Amino acid sequence: MASFKVTGSRQMKGEIIPQGAKNEALQILCAVVLTKEPVTIHNIPNIRDVNQLIDLLGDMGVRCTRMAESSVKFDASEVNLDYLNSETYKRKAAALRGSVMLLGPTLARFKKGRIPSPGGDKIGRRRLDTHFYGFMKLGAKFNYSQEEGGIYEVDASHLKGAYMLLDEASVTGTANIVMAAVLAEGTTTIYNAACEPYLQQLCKMLNRMGAKITGVGSNLLTIEGVESLNGTEHTMLPDMIEIGSFIGMAAMTQSEITIKNCSIPDLGIIPLVFQKLGIKLEIRGDDIYVPSQEHYELETFIDGSMLTVSDHPWPGFTPDLLSIVLVTAIQAKGTVLIHQKMFESRLFFVDKLIEMGAQIILCDPHRATVVGLNRQQQLRGIRMTSPDIRAGVSLLIAAMSAKGTSIIENIEQIDRGYQNIDTRLNAIGAEIVRL
Ligand SMILES: CC(=O)N[C@H]1[C@@H](OP(=O)(O)OP(=O)(O)OC[C@H]2O[C@@H](n3ccc(=O)[nH]c3=O)[C@H](O)[C@@H]2O)O[C@H](CO)[C@@H](O)[C@@H]1O
Ligand SMILES: C=C(OP(=O)(O)O)C(=O)O
Known part of the structure; x- marks a missing residue:
């Protein structure tokens, strides 16, 4: 079983090209x-x-x-x-x-x-x-x-x-x-x-x-x-789940990145959902530019009620990005309910995030409430295991934003779906070592 050793608090700057889907x-x-x-x-x-x-x-x-x-x-x-x-x-x-x-x-x-x-x-x-x-x-x-x-x-x-x-x-x-x-x-x-x-x-x-x-x-x-x-x-189209993962990663780590050649019309509602988290995105031709952001504030619904992000068959929001949205909300200002309707065991990884210092209440196997820290407090690095591909990348995002060093075990799960993720992120300023 391979692991990643992740040194947190590194900001990335530069361009990244998404892999094929x-x-x-x-x-x-x-x-x-x-x-x-x-x-x-x-x-x-x-x-x-x-x-x-x-x-x-x-x-x-x-x-x-x-x-x-x-x-x-x-x-x-x-x-x-x-x-x-x-x-x-x-x-x-x-x-x-x-x-x-x-x-x-x-x-x-x-x-x-x-x-x-x-x-x-x-x-x-x-x-x-x-x-x-x-x-x-x-x-x-x-x-x-x-x-x-x-x-x-x-x-x-x-x-x-x-x-x-x-x-x-x-x-x-x-x-x-x-x-x-x-x-x-x-x-x-x-x-x-x-x-x-x-x-x-x-x-x-x-x-x-x-x-x-x-x-x-x-x-x-x-x-x-x-x-x-x-x-x-x-x-093959660029991988929309990887694109979403990079947006969340940039927001959590206050990085300034340009995600190249995104095939924007094929992303559907994905950019909008990240914008609802308060993340500023600029569509530049077919690229997405994410500026470094100290603060991002979760939107509420028009009637002032708390934001809910849930999955739905396309053109609704893909369930494969809900874990990423959840982790990204950790440093936002505000509160969001994450509702994973399709899968019943995809949110259990939040126990690791809670151990790192995130404010999350797992309401039931399908729903978790994230109370954003608004950067008042940084997550702390821990040792953890990647349970599935998207939770794995979510833990990676948390580790990259945390104070200190984290070890993520079972990264074979991440490798199932993310091409040389360590090398590509290190090229723009991350510090991830494959053990
Ligand atoms: C290899 C591959 O392509 N895997 C994707 C594919 O898996 P996969 O094709 O296996 O997933 P399905 O679309 O069959 O369904 C996923 C889950 O959602 C439930 N369900 C599905 C449709 C629906 O209208 N309502 C509902 O509740 C199903 O019961 C099932 O538990 O689609 C999933 C749903 O987008 C993604 O998470 C997977 O990454
Ligand atoms: C759930 C996923 O993949 P798979 O269907 O291959 O397990 C995914 O890509 O998020």
Whole structure:
């Protein structure tokens, strides 16, 4: 288990370029299995989850040729389906959440899919019902065997388009169903589809490959099935969660940073939520400039009541930034209620922040109230463990703003989603040592 030793009270100054989006990459990489023709992907983040998925694709027989540092050409003309029955596949696929999206493409192209219970953050129940509901609507048979530690299987001699109303707007679920439906016979209509930029990007790429998807960006997708898909090129968007993390980090550490090439229109409500925390942001072309701010004051609602920040399916606020908002509020002036509606175990990390001196009341597993310190008191460095990817970065932000030194253990969680975060932040003035 690796750790970060973080020396606090360092202010950063300079430019930082966000990596390619983790959650988009996981969808896009799975989609390469849909075609026999080469697909070249650019702006691939060099992070654990993505590298593990590329490794898995390679094991399946997909030829992966690195064209440049962040560009890879994938050739899935030959795929070894027997590999899906191997112990290695079980072990490797179970190591990340994104592997679940191999189900839709293998089902569509090879009539079957198999996946162990996927990994990813342990942030509460993470059910997969929506995925299988969709596959079954398309005519697939579903089997779940608990004996082997949880194996999900789908098979279909023939997929046929159908109307479906999803019980929830699942991000990976929608991606999976879309990837199965593009090669199904006839028309599929998915209502209550998730519509995050990750999915918009996936649908745009599939359309470039010859798919016929309309309604992209909305919660009503219509897909006319086609016989086969051709190759394409695709460039990943900048990671909006990383961009949000940098904004929070700058505010907490009184740093002056410019986040380059943010693809602002794809950030949705994210900048607005940080502005509600009182953080000044300047949109300069496609960059976000965050000035060094001694004080930032939380807004209240129009009627004067206390600010609440909660998650919601897109275009609402992404749950992946709530931990960052929570930690950023620690040095604000005012009080905010953080309401994590989707996940039931994502706020428990606040006990570490409280130990560091933050004023937080964990009301229940879904809600925490942060009473901002308004820099009257600095957090103090402690030893802590990163429980999940976003809590991990939140703890890093807290440590960077604290007095003294902190140790953050289990940084593999952070490495799942943030590319060389220590090196990139050190380049603009942070002091983080990887132990
Ligand atoms: C690899 C990947 O892309 N992971 C992301 C993906 O996970 P993932 O696709 O696994 O998450 P889902 O969208 O399926 O749902 C996440 C959780 O929210 C609940 N839920 C979902 C939709 C809804 O309308 N109401 C609701 O309560 C679900 O029951 C589940 O507990 O989307 C999540 C929600 O944005 C993000 O946190 C994850 O980072
Ligand atoms: C929860 C997340 O990731 P995963 O779904 O891969 O666990 C995340 O990216 O915040």
